[in-house]
Amino acid sequence: MFLTKVFKFDSAHNLVEYHGKCEALHGHTYRLEVTIEGTPGQDGMILDYGIIKAIVKEKVINRFDHKYLNDIVPQSSSENLVQWIWNELKSPLCGDNYELYQLKLNETETNFVVYRGDQIQ
Template sequence: MFLIREFKFDAAHNLTSYKGKCERLHGHTYKLVVKLQGEPDNEGMIIDFVELKRIVEEKVLKKFDHSYINEIIPQPTAENIAEYIFKELSEALKRENCSLYEVEVWETESCGVIYRGEKSCS
């Protein structure tokens, strides 16, 4: 079973190792989707949505919302942002009955990345 919660944050960045318009400073309203995989506990929940919100706000949104992401991640592509967020949340969301399955980071309505904690390219 999967549990999903969606968040939004506004932030600016520029891609310093990229040649094109995204190398200039610009911003996005990012959509972050956090997905956990697990089984309901004795209360019938994988995790309380309130607890999930608190953890994501503490570990991610407090750092990223209205920030210049380059101060957190040197080359803040959607891919690198998703990997960073996954690593920030993974341990905090580990429970006996569930764990973090994936995060989605959307820069626009049509451009996003899904990261599941593994690197598949060699």
């Protein structure tokens, strides 16, 4: 079974050593979907949404919202950002009956990356 919580944050960035419009400083309202795979426990839940919210807020949102992303992830492509987020969330979102399954990071409504942590690094 899968459980997903959605977050939004606003950030600025630019692509380094890239020649195109995204080499200039610009911003996005990012949409992050965090999906957990697991089995409901005796309480009928995989994981309380409030716990997911607190972890993602501490590990990602508080660090990325209204910030310049290149200060955190120097080459701040969506691909690099989602891998960085995965590394921050993998351990705290792993328990006896659940684990982090997938992240989906949208830069825009039509541009997004999906990551499951199993891709070649």
